[in-house]
Amino acid sequence: MNGNRSDSATQASVFGSVHLGYVVVQSNRLSDWRRFGADAIGLHVDALDRDTARFRLDDRACRFLVQRGPAEDVVALGWQIDDHEAFDRIIARVTDRGVPITEATPEQAVLRGVERLWRFAGPKGIVQEIFTVPVTTSEPLRMISTGWVTGEAGMGHVAILSREPEAMRAYYDTVFDSRLSDYIDENISGLKMKIRFLRVNERHHSIAIANIRGVKVDPIRTRVQHINIQSATLDDMLDSFQRVTDLGFRMQWSVGQHTNDRELSYYCMTPSGFELEVGWNPIVVGPELESTWEPTTYQGISIWGHKPVADTVLTKFAQFRQALATVRTPEITVPQLAGGMSR
Incomplete structure (x- = not known):
């Protein structure tokens, strides 16, 4: 394809047609994940076999896919694209810039509960997957919680620490026409951070x-x-907070309210070592707000609460030891999709 292609079909915005559809996790701790998801958080869990589990939040066949493997991390993000025109537009953006993109195997699509699935490289080595049609099921949800908010806002959001934040923001601008919702300036344990919040639909931020x-x-x-x-x-959010605590899973941040999207939430540690935020009632950037929205900088992540739960000396040491492994490892970027931005 022509690397300088600029036809209207490619350039037209896909904002509003993109929704976080599912998360793929690789872990060797599947029994812990099943207990964490079903008994603590209150999700519907389907154990497909000893190496695969899927979690449901709604009528979708899959919102979390946990597969056996050593990464203990999120390895892919699945994004639903509303229509074939927007889907083809995204594929053209990726291919026109020389980034390899491959069609998933039928087995991969079935596991994720989707149709027309394509995969390409993303920042920090997280594979980005796009699909058009999710598989739904009429099977009743078997879960403790009464429900989860998905729909037009997608299933939630992902938060990433980056030593290449401009490149990461440019990547999601290029691929999904993301829009800046706001910034937060925060100091956590002596680490000063400016956090960018990007939206791709009515959810205040998906990234x-x-x-x-x-x-x-x-x-x-x-x-x-x-x-x-x-x-x-x-009540669902608070009840799950209590279950996480009672069942001995590690709590990271207590219940609090964020400054920017006003969501009430808590953060706990998943069996794979990244955090899960369970929230309630964030701001929705609907059509009226969208037309007048101006990014704002907030001082501090929280209005109240979100107090860190004390770490032991051994936990701190383990985190430091893990961090040392990244000293000489450059962060993975995809410069072709980030305007060449990367060090």
């Missing part, structure tokens, strides 16, 4: 990028810092 440029080591081992899902009711 959060915490700027750690200049930091020689990535302070966390995992590619993502957290994944967010949204409870349907405040």
Whole structure:
């Protein structure tokens, strides 16, 4: 294809047609994941076999896919594209810039509960997957929670720490026409960060990028810092907080309210070592707000709460040891889709 292609079909915006559809996790701790998902968080869990589990939040066949493997991390993000025209537009953007893109195997699509699935490289080595049609099921949900908010806002959001934040933002601008919702300036344990919040639909943000440029080591081992899902009711969110605590899973941040999207939430540690944020009632950037939205910079992540749960000396040491492994490892970027931005 012509690398300088600029026809109207490619350039037309796909904003509003993109929704976070599912998350793929690789882990050897499937029994812990099943207990964490079903008994603590309150999700519907389908154990397909000893090496594969899927979690449901709604009528979709899959929202979390956990497959046996050593990464203990999120390895792919699945994005639903509303129509074939927007889907083809995204494929053209990727291929025109020389980034390899491959059609998934039928087996991969079936596991994810989707049709027309394509995969290409993403920042920090997280594969980006796009699909058009999700597989739904009439099988009743078997879960403790009463429900989760998905729909036009997608299933939630992903937050990533980055030493290449400009490149990451440019990547999602190029691929999905993301829009900046706002910034937060925060200081966590002496680490000063400016966090960018990007939206691709009515959800206040589907991608959060915490700027750690200049930091020689990535302070966390995992590619993502957290994944967010949204409870349907405040009681659901608070009840799951209590279950996580009672069942002995590690709580990271207590219940609090964010400054920018006003979501009430808590953060706990998944069996794979990245965090899960369970939230309730964030701001929705609907058509009226969208037409007048102006990005704002907020000081601090939280209005109240979100207090860190004390780490032991051994936990701190383990985190430091993991971080040392990234000292000489450059962060993975996809410069062709980020306007050439990367060091």
